[in-house]
Amino acid sequence: MSQEPVRDPSGYETVRSVDPAVADALEDELGRQRDTLAMIASENHVSEAVLEAQGSELTNKYAEGYPGERYYAGCEHADTVEELAIERAKELWGAEHVNVQPHSGTQANMGVYTAILEPGDRILSLDLNHGGHLSHGHPANFTGQTYEVEQYEVDPETGYLDYEGLRETAESFNPDVIVSGFSAYPREVEFERVQAAAEAVDAYHLADIAHITGLVAAGVHESPVGVADFVTGSTHKTIRAGRGGIIMCDEEHADDIDAAVFPGAQGGPLMHNVAGKAVGFKEALAPAFEDYAEQVVTNAQVLADRLQERGLEVVSGGTDTHLVLVDLRPSHPDTTGKEVEAALEEAGLVLNANTVPGETRSPFNPSGIRAGTPALTTRGFREAEMERVADLIADVVEAPDDADVRAAAAETVDGLTDDHPLYE
Numbered sequence: 001m002s003q004e005p006v007r008d009p010s011g012y013e014t015v016r017s018v019d020p021a022v023a024d025a026l027e028d029e030l031g032r033q034r035d036t037l038a039m040i041a042s043e044n045h046v047s048e049a050v051l052e053a054q055g056s057e058l059t060n061k062y063a064e065g066y067p068g069e070r071y072y073a074g075c076e077h078a079d080t081v082e083e084l085a086i087e088r089a090k091e092l093w094g095a096e097h098v099n100v101q102p103h104s105g106t107q108a109n110m111g112v113y114t115a116i117l118e119p120g121d122r123i124l125s126l127d128l129n130h131g132g133h134l135s136h137g138h139p140a141n142f143t144g145q146t147y148e149v150e151q152y153e154v155d156p157e158t159g160y161l162d163y164e165g166l167r168e169t170a171e172s173f174n175p176d177v178i179v180s181g182f183s184a185y186p187r188e189v190e191f192e193r194v195q196a197a198a199e200a201v202d203a204y205h206l207a208d209i210a211h212i213t214g215l216v217a218a219g220v221h222e223s224p225v226g227v228a229d230f231v232t233g234s235t236h237k238t239i240r241a242g243r244g245g246i247i248m249c250d251e252e253h254a255d256d257i258d259a260a261v262f263p264g265a266q267g268g269p270l271m272h273n274v275a276g277k278a279v280g281f282k283e284a285l286a287p288a289f290e291d292y293a294e295q296v297v298t299n300a301q302v303l304a305d306r307l308q309e310r311g312l313e314v315v316s317g318g319t320d321t322h323l324v325l326v327d328l329r330p331s332h333p334d335t336t337g338k339e340v341e342a343a344l345e346e347a348g349l350v351l352n353a354n355t356v357p358g359e360t361r362s363p364f365n366p367s368g369i370r371a372g373t374p375a376l377t378t379r380g381f382r383e384a385e386m387e388r389v390a391d392l393i394a395d396v397v398e399a400p401d402d403a404d405v406r407a408a409a410a411e412t413v414d415g416l417t418d419d420h421p422l423y424e
């Protein structure tokens with residue numbers, strides 16, 4: 001019988017030596033991120049430190065339970081990492097209790113629903129076409145299949161949330177939870193007004209700040225922490241802490257939330273991702289993060305202003321956040337979001353087609369585009385670069401079928417990416 005070890009312990013092999021096909025794809029993805037402008041509002045570029053933590057040996061460790069109370073041995077370093085992530089999150093957002101184990105923003109929402117709802121209970125949330133999220137009750141999602149769902153909307157005239165309509169719907173629907181916090185809403189959310197509506201009907205209030213975690217942490221967006229009963233978020237968007245989710249609440253709900261996440265909704269936590277969260281949260285506690293978050297919003301405002309100067313309709317007339325939503329119908333009634341998304345991608349600008357309030361097309365080929373500034377701001381883009389980017393978008397929207405326009409835009413993108421290198 002061979003005495004050879006099953007695996008050569010002398011060294012860890014590289015992805016390239018083990019799996020050239022995956023190595024090629026990874027290299028290509030790095031090249032794609034370097035050479036294009038990431039403008040999907042929910043994306044960002046994490047630091048190399050966060051990448052290292054997420055690629056660490058903690059991926060090998062099972063750590064069901066919580067620090068000091070695990071179901072398996074060997075969790076002392078997992079405990080250290082999770083405790084650091086929790087303490088830093090508490091400092092960033094000022095929460096009494098934090099659970100850093102949700103695998104994603106949707107899993108964080110699932111944790112809260114599991115803690116407070118029974119199947120058949122009622123959720124009141126924003127319509128997906130108006131900026132809501134799948135995990136807030138869409139029929140294709142477990143939420144829409146498990147709970148009874150009613151939706152509120154934005155005011156079709158202003159594009160701002162219709163808080164009065166929300167309150168009236170709450171009074172007639174009598175929900176168990178009202179969900180605020182959105183995926184494609186460009187304006188500051190008035191969490192106190194949602195909370196007042198929730199209190200009026202004796203419902204919980206879940207504020208899902210997945211998109212604006214970084215803006216809230218930096219104080220450039222109102223915070224729902226201490227206002228809403230539960231605050232959920234993802235950790236890879238404006239906060240730049242790598243893939244994952246998070247739940248915050250007051251101490252009174254701590255045990256219910258922890259039990260709902262594990263064992264209620266998840267098994268073993270992804271400890272390598274928790275390590276990424278700890279590192280990203282530390283980075284966000286540095287004063288420079290406030291400058292970053294302020295610049296994210298300034299950049300989005302410059303983008304919105306310039307797109308409007310170029311004749312495009314920006315939903316709500318501008319933005320208070322990291323994203324801009326363009327309704328193509330008034331200026332380009334025959335052009336769809338998907339056509340623009342494809343033409344821009346060819347030019348090296350990567351954003352997404354998006355539904356808009358009062359959508360008249362389908363979610364697969366909607367009437368709008370959504371553009372975000374978190375990743376470009378991480379690359380060092382400021383006002384001047386954002387004006388150029390806005391012009392490129394407007395040029396391509398005006399002539400999505402014109403190869404010369406796309407080629408000219410691609411040349412400008414090359415210059416911008418060369419001037420703002422990524423992961424050198």
Ligand code: DSN
Nearest residue numbers: 041042105133183184
């Ligand atoms: N898919 C994300 C977004 O783009 O908003 C939310 O989960």
